[in-house]
Structure formats: C-alpha cells, structure tokens
Amino acid sequence: MPNHDILDLQPAHIRELRNRYERAMADHGYDSLLIASGAAPYRYRDDQAYVFQGFGPFLHWTGLAGQEHSWLLVRPGQKPVLWLYQPVDFWHANPVMAEEPWLEVVDVRSRQQAGAPELDSPGRLAIIGDPLVLEGVPGDHNPAALVAAVEETRVHKTPYEIECLAHANRIALAGHRAAREAFLAGDSEFGISLAYQQATGQREVEAPYHSIIGLNEHAGTLHYQYYDLQPPRRPRSLLIDAGVRYRGYCSDITRTTAGPDEPRFTALVHGLEKLQLRLCEMVSPGVDYVDIHRKAHLGIAALLSASGLVFGLADEAMVEQGITRAFFPHGIGHFLGIQVHDVAGKPTPSPEDAPFLRLTRTLEAGMVVTIEPGLYFIPSLLEPLLNGPEAQYLNRALIDELKSCGGIRIEDNVVVTAAGARNLTRECE
Numbered sequence: 001m002p003n004h005d006i007l008d009l010q011p012a013h014i015r016e017l018r019n020r021y022e023r024a025m026a027d028h029g030y031d032s033l034l035i036a037s038g039a040a041p042y043r044y045r046d047d048q049a050y051v052f053q054g055f056g057p058f059l060h061w062t063g064l065a066g067q068e069h070s071w072l073l074v075r076p077g078q079k080p081v082l083w084l085y086q087p088v089d090f091w092h093a094n095p096v097m098a099e100e101p102w103l104e105v106v107d108v109r110s111r112q113q114a115g116a117p118e119l120d121s122p123g124r125l126a127i128i129g130d131p132l133v134l135e136g137v138p139g140d141h142n143p144a145a146l147v148a149a150v151e152e153t154r155v156h157k158t159p160y161e162i163e164c165l166a167h168a169n170r171i172a173l174a175g176h177r178a179a180r181e182a183f184l185a186g187d188s189e190f191g192i193s194l195a196y197q198q199a200t201g202q203r204e205v206e207a208p209y210h211s212i213i214g215l216n217e218h219a220g221t222l223h224y225q226y227y228d229l230q231p232p233r234r235p236r237s238l239l240i241d242a243g244v245r246y247r248g249y250c251s252d253i254t255r256t257t258a259g260p261d262e263p264r265f266t267a268l269v270h271g272l273e274k275l276q277l278r279l280c281e282m283v284s285p286g287v288d289y290v291d292i293h294r295k296a297h298l299g300i301a302a303l304l305s306a307s308g309l310v311f312g313l314a315d316e317a318m319v320e321q322g323i324t325r326a327f328f329p330h331g332i333g334h335f336l337g338i339q340v341h342d343v344a345g346k347p348t349p350s351p352e353d354a355p356f357l358r359l360t361r362t363l364e365a366g367m368v369v370t371i372e373p374g375l376y377f378i379p380s381l382l383e384p385l386l387n388g389p390e391a392q393y394l395n396r397a398l399i400d401e402l403k404s405c406g407g408i409r410i411e412d413n414v415v416v417t418a419a420g421a422r423n424l425t426r427e428c429e
C-alpha cells in the first residue's frame with residue numbers, strides 16, 4: 001500500500017480514538033483529559049539529555065515520536081487540541097510538520113512555553129504522562145483506572161495503525177536483507193549495523209529499540225547490546241533483531257542466518273523456521289496466546305529430538321523436565337504497536353511455566369502480536385543440565401559443536417483478523 005493510502009486512513013483513526021477515549025472518560029467520570037508528550041531528562045551533572053521517545057498515548061493520536069513538551073487535550077464532543085512546542089531557539093530547529101489529513105481533524109496550536117497549557121473550564125480534569133513533566137500541573141495525575149482504560153484503547157488496532165505497522169515491516173525487511181548480505185560478505189557486527197541503518201534510512205536513536213546484532217556466541221545473548229568492530233575469524237551465524245518506527249508504529253523482526261559451512265546449524269535454523277511458520281498459523285480469534293507458547297515448547301522438543309541434541313525422552317517429558325526451557329527461555333511474543341512491547345498484554349499474570357511471557361490474553365481481531373520462538377546455546381542455562389541427572393539425555397558433543405553458533409530466533413509480526421491472521425512480515429518478503 002503506497003503512503004498516500006495509509007494517510008487517507010488517518011481521519012477515521014482519529015474519529016475512532018475520539019469514540020474510545022470519550023467512552024473511557026465517561027466510565028471514569030472525567031470531562032477533560034490532557035496528555036503530555038513528555039521530555040527527555042538531562043543526565044546528572046551534565047548538559048546532555050537522554051534520548052527522547054514520546055509517551056504512548058500522545059503517539060497514539062499524533063504519531064509524533066520526537067515531539068517534546070507538547071500536549072493534547074481530549075474533550076467529549078470537541079475537536080482535540082494539540083499544542084506543539086515550537087520555541088524561538090537559535091540552538092535547535094523545530095520539527096517540520098508534514099501536511100497530512102489528520103491535521104484537519106485536530107486543532108493544532110503552536111506554543112513557546114514548555115509547561116502545560118492553561119485550560120478554560122476543563123471540569124473534572126485528568127492529566128496523563130511522565131510524572132516528571134506533570135509536577136505542579138492542576139488536575140488528577142495518572143489516575144490508575146483511567147490509565148488502564150486508555151491503554152485498553154490500544155489493544156485493537158485501527159486500519160490506519162495496521163497499515164503503519166505493515167509499512168514499518170516493509171522498511172525493516174530491506175534492512176534485514178542488507179544485514180544478511182553484509183554478514184555473508186564477511187562484515188563485522190558494527191558493519192552490519194551500518195548496513196541496516198543505510199537500508200532503512202533510520203538513525204540508531206530513532207529505532208524503536210536498540211538493534212540486537214550478534215555473530216557467533218553473541219547470538220546466544222538474548223539482548224546482546226554491543227557491536228564488535230572486527231568480524232570473527234570464522235563467521236558461523238548472524239542473529240539480528242531489529243525494527244523500524246513509521247509514524248510512531250514499530251516493527252520488531254528477527255532473522256537468523258547460518259554461515260556458509262554450517263550444515264548442522266543450517267538444518268536447525270530451517271527446523272525452527274518451519275516451527276515458527278506453524279505457530280504463526282495458529283494465530284486466530286479465540287485462541288489463547290498462552291497455548292501458542294506451550295505449542296512452541298512441544299515444537300522445540302521435537303526439534304531437539306530430530307537434531308539429536310536430546311535423545312531418549314518423549315517431547316512432553318522434555319517440556320515437563322524443563323529441558324526445552326533451557327534452550328528457549330523467553331516468551332513466544334507480545335503485543336506490538338506504538339511500543340515494541342505494547343501495553344495491556346497481561347491483565348492476568350504469566351503462568352508459572354512461562355514466567356517471561358508478556359501476553360496472556362485470548363486473541364481477538366485487530367490485535368497485533370509477534371511470534372518469535374528461539375533455540376539457544378546459553379552456557380549458564382545448559383551447564384546445570386549437563387551437570388545434573390538430565391545429562392544422560394543430552395548430546396554434549398553436539399552442544400559443544402553448536403555452542404559457538406550462539407542461537408536462533410525467528411520473529412514475525414502478525415495481525416489477528418476476523419478470518420485468521422495476516423503476517424505483515426512474510427507478506428513483503
């Protein structure tokens with residue numbers, strides 16, 4: 001879908017938000033709601049600020065991820081008012097606002113001051129945002145029940161949001177292709193990160209999260225955060241988990257590539273990819289997301305058996321004894337939207353067998369989730385098994401051989417539709 005078609009969906013998105021917000025405010029007895037974009041705090045005893053990414057509800061309305069000190073007022077029956085902070089400042093430039101259809105359904109005003117605007121007769125007023133910018137502002141600050149209701153308005157994406165997420169996938173995939181080529185050409189983690197930024201046209205600080213780019217053993221650190229300047233002597237594997245923000249909306253995609261002379265690791269990557277595609281096919285309205293997580297464990301067990309990494313145990317027993325959890329320690333995925341781990345995924349706590357699962361809801365049309373199984377060789381998780389009674393089932397020699405490939409994760413972004421699912425990542429591969 002070209003960009004202008006996405007933009008045409010903006011007015012309907014704002015109309016839908018007005019309905020959802022007005023209902024939430026009525027339910028909790030508020031006449032006005034002021035939303036703060038926020039501001040990056042300065043580092044202690046320094047004149048440099050932290051990297052800024054705006055408050056979720058502000059982005060939900062505006063898509064403006066980099067707009068500090070700005071405010072949006074929602075009142076039932078009235079056009080929302082957006083105050084944009086545009087000081088006269090010879091040190092910095094003010095962000096340039098693109099002419100877009102949503103600006104016709106919002107009352108946009110420019111402002112020189114950073115603090116909250118004064119409101120006439122707001123009635124019962126709630127203000128939500130980073131407490132650091134709310135100090136001294138009159139009104140109820142972040143009332144918990146209203147904040148929860150506002151977060152719930154983000155669970156079912158509007159058609160505009162889904163197209164933004166689809167576009168964020170398209171851009172990110174160009175980066176993933178460039179990253180893979182750079183790896184196969186022998187580049188370092190740093191070089192691969194430059195290739196990704198070049199292909200996506202996105203600076204590192206604008207990315208929805210710090211791109212994870214790990215070669216060899218580094219692929220086995222779930223949130224590996226450094227970039228080696230030199231490539232390893234023998235590049236065996238690349239794991240890249242990287243996204244893009246488009247008008248506030250995030251993609252969150254992971255791909256793993258085996259080095260050229262790695263038949264066993266290549267087979268494992270293929271096996272995990274097949275499992276990942278099967279799990280994506282489970283996405284459908286009425287499905288409990290926790291069941292997808294549990295199916296992933298059974299699939300990992302089957303893969304561990306088929307590859308010879310574990311032997312002599314039935315799949316179910318492998319899961320029950322915690323062996324699959326040592327190879328796949330994280331959750332199967334999460335909600336995705338304005339935040340990479342989007343809000344409201346856990347009205348109930350994670351089950352005991354899935355402590356890191358970030359989403360425990362039954363799927364409904366309009367939700368957007370990630371599906372990201374992994375299989376890793378993480379020494380601190382495997383050592384206790386290799387030194388315990390489970391050692392009899394483990395192929396230590398094969399684990400040793402594959403250890404320096406680090407691990408595998410494959411992650412797509414999937415929309416739940418009335419008919420089943422739409423895979424935003426695969427549709428543009």
Ligand SMILES: [Mn+2]
Binds near residue numbers: 252333334370372411
């Ligand atoms: Mn993810």
